[in-house]
Amino acid sequence: MASSVLNQSIATGHCLDPAGRSHDHSQLVKVSFRSAFRGQKFQVIGSNRDNQRSASLISASASQTPVFDPVSTPSKSIISSESRKKSNEAALILIRHGESLWNEKNLFTGCVDVPLTKKGIEEAIEAGKRISNIPIDVIYTSALIRAQMTAMLAMTQHRRKKVPIILHDDNERARQWSQIFSEDTNKQSIPVIRAWQLNERMYGELQGLNKQETANRYGKEQVHEWRRSYDIPPPNGESLEMCAQRAVAYFKDEIEPSLICGKNVMIAAHGNSLRSIIMYLDRLSSQEVISLELSTGIPMLYIFKEGKFIRRGSPVGPSEAGVYAYTRNLAQYRQKLDEMLH
Numbered sequence: 001m002a003s004s005v006l007n008q009s010i011a012t013g014h015c016l017d018p019a020g021r022s023h024d025h026s027q028l029v030k031v032s033f034r035s036a037f038r039g040q041k042f043q044v045i046g047s048n049r050d051n052q053r054s055a056s057l058i059s060a061s062a063s064q065t066p067v068f069d070p071v072s073t074p075s076k077s078i079i080s081s082e083s084r085k086k087s088n089e090a091a092l093i094l095i096r097h098g099e100s101l102w103n104e105k106n107l108f109t110g111c112v113d114v115p116l117t118k119k120g121i122e123e124a125i126e127a128g129k130r131i132s133n134i135p136i137d138v139i140y141t142s143a144l145i146r147a148q149m150t151a152m153l154a155m156t157q158h159r160r161k162k163v164p165i166i167l168h169d170d171n172e173r174a175r176q177w178s179q180i181f182s183e184d185t186n187k188q189s190i191p192v193i194r195a196w197q198l199n200e201r202m203y204g205e206l207q208g209l210n211k212q213e214t215a216n217r218y219g220k221e222q223v224h225e226w227r228r229s230y231d232i233p234p235p236n237g238e239s240l241e242m243c244a245q246r247a248v249a250y251f252k253d254e255i256e257p258s259l260i261c262g263k264n265v266m267i268a269a270h271g272n273s274l275r276s277i278i279m280y281l282d283r284l285s286s287q288e289v290i291s292l293e294l295s296t297g298i299p300m301l302y303i304f305k306e307g308k309f310i311r312r313g314s315p316v317g318p319s320e321a322g323v324y325a326y327t328r329n330l331a332q333y334r335q336k337l338d339e340m341l342h
């Protein structure tokens with residue numbers, strides 16, 4: 001019986017990515033454990049905070065240089081390992097969940113856990129087609145079903161055909177009972193990490209109210225202020241600033257280390273938790289973020305390279321020959337996928 005022993009070691013603050021390159025992360029705890037993905041050694045990088053258990057999870061063996069992961073074999077590699085190191089980059093895909101049943105009813109949703117509508121399901125599948133050629137090594141979702149549905153439905157369209165598997169590591173039994181006993185199956189899996197920190201902003205006493213009726217009752221300006229100001233919370237709810245304090249902190253502490261180690265990440269979350277993360281990525285002011293709106297189910301691509309986030313726009317469908325969102329590395333990944341699949 002595979003042990004899912006969690007061996008915890010305080011690292012020297014270095015994360016070794018799969019290619020053996022070390023990245024200095026002072027104050028980081030490197031925790032490695034044989035997880036539910038038996039046999040596949042995972043390197044769990046997380047902040048030194050007491051929430052090590054929710055530390056980022058990156059697969060240490062799934063791929064060497066993630067952008068070339070699924071089909072690269074040394075003989076076929078069209079980029080020398082040296083230039084790979086130089087060109088090491090990571091893709092970050094952000095996607096707001098598809099339309100939910102309460103979006104359809106125009107109700108304030110916040111942290112109420114409602115599923116997608118049929119249209120939302122279709123949006124998630126369409127989003128999956130748009131990112132079907134982009135490498136994904138780990139997926140983060142909020143703890144809410146509408147984000148998890150969006151991620152899983154989108155991944156049904158991915159051409160690499162790896163299987164996204166939601167990690168259940170809330171306790172030792174959950175870890176033990178969700179173990180996988182095949183190395184090959186592990187390699188064909190993508191860990192999905194659920195994090196409440198990525199939940200939609202908590203809308204307090206507006207949750208469940210109709211947005212139009214609320215505007216009629218309290219006035220359009222007041223509702224707009226609650227919905228789109230930076231630091232004014234709805235009654236007993238979270239302001240965007242308060243949402244950012246948890247969502248951006250989680251991104252920096254738990255997700256960014258995976259990107260630094262070259263892992264390609266998808267985050268499926270919510271309008272406001274993603275607005276707060278984009279505010280960080282694009283360095284928007286509290287004034288600029290007010291006008292930032294995210295549509296449901298539209299993927300946005302960033303490239304993380306040399307510590308910077310470069311916004312690449314929203315990838316159009318896989319059929320387009322040369323989409324502006326792709327970088328050279330991503331175009332080569334797509335080419336290698338084509339070779340593998342034909």
Ligand SMILES: O=C(O)[C@H](O)COP(=O)(O)O
Pocket residue numbers: 107108109110111200203227270271272
């Ligand atoms: O929580 C909700 O109601 C929506 O997901 C986002 O609402 P908002 O666009 O009013 O912030």
